[in-house]
Amino acid sequence: MAPRKPRLAVFKFASCDGCQLSLLDCEDELLAVAGQIEIAHFPEATRASVRGPYDLVLIEGSVTTPSDAQRIRKIRKQARHLVTIGACATAGGIQALRNFADIEEYVRTVYASPQNIATLASSTAIADHVAVDYELRGCPINKHQLLEVIGAFLAGRRPQIEDASVCLECKRSGRVCVMVAHGTPCLGPVTHAGCGALCPGYARGCYGCYGPQQTTNTAGLNRRLRQLGRNDRDLIRVYSTFNAAAPAFAQVRNALENPDD
Amino acid sequence: MPLKTRTIKVGELARVEGEGALTLRIRGTTVEQAQLQIFESPRFFEALLRGRDFSEAPDITARICGICPVAYQMSAVQALEAALGVDPGPEIANLRRLLYCGEWIESHALHLFLLHAPDFLGYPGVAEMAAEHGELVNQGLALKRAGNALLRVLGGREIHPVNVRVGGFYRAPSVAEMAPVREELAGLRAAAEATVRFAAALDFPQLAPDYEFVSLRDELEYPMNRGRLISSRGLDCAVADFNQHFIEHQVEHSHALHCRRDNGNAYLVGPMARYNLNFDRLPAPIRRLAEELGFAPPICNPFQSIVIRGLELLFAIDEALRLLADYSPPEPAHVPLRPKQAEGHGCTEAPRGILYHRYALAADGSILCAQIVPPTSQNQLRIEQDLQAFAQNHLALPDAELQWRCEQAIRNYDPCISCATHFLQLYMDRDGC
Numbered sequence: 001m002a003p004r005k006p007r008l009a010v011f012k013f014a015s016c017d018g019c020q021l022s023l024l025d026c027e028d029e030l031l032a033v034a035g036q037i038e039i040a041h042f043p044e045a046t047r048a049s050v051r052g053p054y055d056l057v058l059i060e061g062s063v064t065t066p067s068d069a070q071r072i073r074k075i076r077k078q079a080r081h082l083v084t085i086g087a088c089a090t091a092g093g094i095q096a097l098r099n100f101a102d103i104e105e106y107v108r109t110v111y112a113s114p115q116n117i118a119t120l121a122s123s124t125a126i127a128d129h130v131a132v133d134y135e136l137r138g139c140p141i142n143k144h145q146l147l148e149v150i151g152a153f154l155a156g157r158r159p160q161i162e163d164a165s166v167c168l169e170c171k172r173s174g175r176v177c178v179m180v181a182h183g184t185p186c187l188g189p190v191t192h193a194g195c196g197a198l199c200p201g202y203a204r205g206c207y208g209c210y211g212p213q214q215t216t217n218t219a220g221l222n223r224r225l226r227q228l229g230r231n232d233r234d235l236i237r238v239y240s241t242f243n244a245a246a247p248a249f250a251q252v253r254n255a256l257e258n259p260d261d
Numbered sequence: 262m263p264l265k266t267r268t269i270k271v272g273e274l275a276r277v278e279g280e281g282a283l284t285l286r287i288r289g290t291t292v293e294q295a296q297l298q299i300f301e302s303p304r305f306f307e308a309l310l311r312g313r314d315f316s317e318a319p320d321i322t323a324r325i326c327g328i329c330p331v332a333y334q335m336s337a338v339q340a341l342e343a344a345l346g347v348d349p350g351p352e353i354a355n356l357r358r359l360l361y362c363g364e365w366i367e368s369h370a371l372h373l374f375l376l377h378a379p380d381f382l383g384y385p386g387v388a389e390m391a392a393e394h395g396e397l398v399n400q401g402l403a404l405k406r407a408g409n410a411l412l413r414v415l416g417g418r419e420i421h422p423v424n425v426r427v428g429g430f431y432r433a434p435s436v437a438e439m440a441p442v443r444e445e446l447a448g449l450r451a452a453a454e455a456t457v458r459f460a461a462a463l464d465f466p467q468l469a470p471d472y473e474f475v476s477l478r479d480e481l482e483y484p485m486n487r488g489r490l491i492s493s494r495g496l497d498c499a500v501a502d503f504n505q506h507f508i509e510h511q512v513e514h515s516h517a518l519h520c521r522r523d524n525g526n527a528y529l530v531g532p533m534a535r536y537n538l539n540f541d542r543l544p545a546p547i548r549r550l551a552e553e554l555g556f557a558p559p560i561c562n563p564f565q566s567i568v569i570r571g572l573e574l575l576f577a578i579d580e581a582l583r584l585l586a587d588y589s590p591p592e593p594a595h596v597p598l599r600p601k602q603a604e605g606h607g608c609t610e611a612p613r614g615i616l617y618h619r620y621a622l623a624a625d626g627s628i629l630c631a632q633i634v635p636p637t638s639q640n641q642l643r644i645e646q647d648l649q650a651f652a653q654n655h656l657a658l659p660d661a662e663l664q665w666r667c668e669q670a671i672r673n674y675d676p677c678i679s680c681a682t683h684f685l686q687l688y689m690d691r692d693g694c
Contacts, residue, residue: 199423
């Protein structure tokens with residue numbers, strides 16, 4: 001009898017669907033992947049669903065409701081390996097801007113009948129709730145990195161994903177630095193690699209889709225951004241997007257908002 | 262004797278973007294209730310946009326939906342340029358139309374081949390379908406890949422493109438960068454036409470609701486990025502008057518706001534509405550193909566929307582090739598902007614139908630308030646009415662078959678639940694995980 005194919009499951013929490021779409025965007029590899037693994041639960045792709053346990057579980061999205069906080073614990077029990085994909089799952093996503101605001105006021109702003117809303121005051125990363133075996137960054141993730149992660153876990157090895165900055169990717173690709181040459185503000189020096197330094201390639205500064213790199217010198221970058229004419233409010237904005245609640249970015253915001261602490 | 266009650270329930274709808282559920286309550290021989298429930302988590306975009314700079318709106322609103330981020334960027338830049346009183350001119354308009362072609366090609370190929378076709382051919386998903394229809398699936402993936410290639414060269418990446426800004430683009434790609442994608446698209450025209458023929462030959466369950474179709478209407482073009490709002494029942498208004506003619510409101514059983522016409526009626530947006538209202542704006546070869554296959558308007562069976570998506574896919578390829586044929590990078594790639602206190606409206610044709618944005622700006626360019634009405638929240642009421650009518654006519658089917666057909670009826674709309682429910686969430690218990 002042929003050995004059982006490894007079982008893959010994909011679950012969604014609060015998110016835009018883009019990171020799991022990245023798997024369907026692997027047009028050249030999709031059928032090969034489907035041949036090597038059993039897609040046991042992936043509602044975006046198939047109405048067939050097999051119960052756990054699963055060999056590899058991919059989680060997209062952040063935890064924002066009481067029921068989702070329970071759901072992720074149940075999923076963890078079914079998962080041999082659990083990998084979170086994208087800025088929502090690894091840092092809370094853009095919806096984590098609520099963490100810095102008054103959630104009651106947010107609810108009143110958006111909802112006609114606020115009493116019907118059950119939401120948590122914060123949007124949090126999956127790793128704040130359960131043990132996570134690997135976090136793949138990005139808003140959205142890089143689909144080639146996703147294939148590497150899936151392949152690595154199925155082969156029983158660590159994913160080979162570079163842990164450098166966008167700045168390094170950019171230098172290596174031979175691009176002219178947009179900040180040095182044109183004075184364009186750029187988060188490349190503090191942002192995790194993975195996108196291939198896309199924005200400088202389009203004459204734009206990095207805006208931080210992949211979240212903070214492991215060791216960031218935000219103080220040094222902020223000095224430079226101020227020299228380029230950016231004030232406190234501008235700095236808060238640039239760090240407060242898709243990875244606003246990632247600790248290294250949240251610290252910058254908190255320090256700027258509460259300078260006396 | 263009490264009437265027999267039958268409930269058909271799908272806890273988690275598959276092959277749609279986002280998380281939804283379906284419940285049909287049948288009493289005796291009457292479908293009493295058809296509900297499309299949505300349990301997406303709240304993300305509060307309208308609230309978190311307040312206080313952001315206007316220039317951030319295209320990147321932030323793109324994150325509402327990973328399937329149609331370009332639609333969000335296009336409606337946002339249109340609304341904000343209207344507010345600031347800026348027109349970036351025809352070259353940038355053409356480049357935006359080209360970008361939108363990429364998203365239409367990618368999104369329609371994804372839906373047609375990977376999400377919708379398995380219903381017609383009787384498979385749970387594309388992986389199973391590929392085992393017996395390998396050539397068809399490969400053709401679909403090739404078309405999808407070409408749409409993504411166009412998004413990548415012009416937008417930087419296929420999901421959440423980085424190159425769109427209020428006023429134009431950060432950088433217009435060179436002619437040399439565009440050349441490979443032009444070649445790729447040209448090589449797929451025949452596959453796209455074969456796709457239309459494949460879709461037209463499918464068996465369609467019968468359903469013919471009396472729809473009010475709503476779409477944009479342009480003086481010259483098949484609508485994408487500009488036009489007035491029109492309907493099959495005589496509406497004709499400027500985009501800025503959207504809120505006078507369409508009313509959003511909360512209903513208890515739904516997690517997304519329902520949108521109705523001002524007379525309280527449901528209406529339909531998306532490929533079928535665009536097609537029926539703008540057939541005369543399609544190029545002659547596409548009109549002739551539609552007529553040859555017996556699909557000239559009016560098309561009112563929602564199961565046939567797969568054919569319309571095929572025709573729009575073919576159109577988007579032809580349109581992209583037309584725009585690429587005499588492409589030269591606009592210089593500069595964007596026009597200057599000066600913030601001011603103002604309000605602006607934008608509406609463009611997302612793959613799933615009209616997407617309306619409204620922004621009010623402070624004098625320094627900060628967003629004071631934002632309103633976003635995505636296509637799926639507009640179609641939600643129509644989806645439920647279709648479900649009720651369809652189930653009523655097919656009560657003789659066994660539960661499993663009726664359930665599958667009802668799921669298919671929902672997938673006719675290519676619903677994007679991530680979009681629809683960035684507004685609203687009601688608490689719902691979920692069994693298991």
